[in-house]
Amino acid sequence: MVVIDAHTHFADVGKGSPPNTPEDLVSVMNQNGIDAMITTPPYSSISDERTYDEPNMFIYEAMKKYPKRIYGFARINPHFKEKAVERAEKFLKKGFWGIKFHPRNEAVAANDPELIFPIVEKAEKYKAAILYHTGQPDTYGFAQPTLCGDVADHFPEVPIIVGHMGKGLFDDAILIAKWFDNIILETSFRTPHNITKAVRIIGPERIVYGSDFYMGGPTGPELNMMTVKLADISEEDKKMILGENINRIMKMEVTSHFGGDE
Numbered sequence: 001m002v003v004i005d006a007h008t009h010f011a012d013v014g015k016g017s018p019p020n021t022p023e024d025l026v027s028v029m030n031q032n033g034i035d036a037m038i039t040t041p042p043y044s045s046i047s048d049e050r051t052y053d054e055p056n057m058f059i060y061e062a063m064k065k066y067p068k069r070i071y072g073f074a075r076i077n078p079h080f081k082e083k084a085v086e087r088a089e090k091f092l093k094k095g096f097w098g099i100k101f102h103p104r105n106e107a108v109a110a111n112d113p114e115l116i117f118p119i120v121e122k123a124e125k126y127k128a129a130i131l132y133h134t135g136q137p138d139t140y141g142f143a144q145p146t147l148c149g150d151v152a153d154h155f156p157e158v159p160i161i162v163g164h165m166g167k168g169l170f171d172d173a174i175l176i177a178k179w180f181d182n183i184i185l186e187t188s189f190r191t192p193h194n195i196t197k198a199v200r201i202i203g204p205e206r207i208v209y210g211s212d213f214y215m216g217g218p219t220g221p222e223l224n225m226m227t228v229k230l231a232d233i234s235e236e237d238k239k240m241i242l243g244e245n246i247n248r249i250m251k252m253e254v255t256s257h258f259g260g261d262e
Contacts, residue, residue, distance in 0.1 A: 007210030135167035149176030
């Protein structure tokens, strides 16, 4: 069984919580039976100039070192407008698999047509994905799942990963996933009941396991994996959510390092 954590954070010493080396990140994967992680810089890694250039390059070097285990999503500050679009293209050209937006921290609506859409256009060009932080009550009008639905409507070929399945707005996240086939629901901080409900309404094919590691703490990968395993769904559905879905959607070609179906 392939296991892929679709939402993690990773940065150098002083830029984010441990682990701070590619070797330590791979060690966390090995300890938890995780074959690969999609990872992105945390907000704490933003520079005084308000860019993520340095932490993006840190992840780029980690991807080169462990190309089948570490898959980077670049962080881009959309307020730089044209320069933000240029940065997005730069990192997508380097082989990043997507772009991560945190609308609350970046104080921009998830569907802002001036600041967000031009970056999503670059993701579309390079066949990459968009990962959004979503949630409630910590959205301040910027990160509701319904706004991600608007992005999905405008860019139907771009996988739109709804981080945390909307947190307290998980019903809204499930609803937009029912409306738009390119909406992907990510499971960090959700309950087995939430995951069960999502599977029953939209099916298992567009739900992916994520832990928000390290933001979810050192036991985040294990606890969030257990949440999927405790959901009232079939064993086949669990295998799809724990890794097969994101592997297929992103064409990652990750193979199992651990074997077995447990």
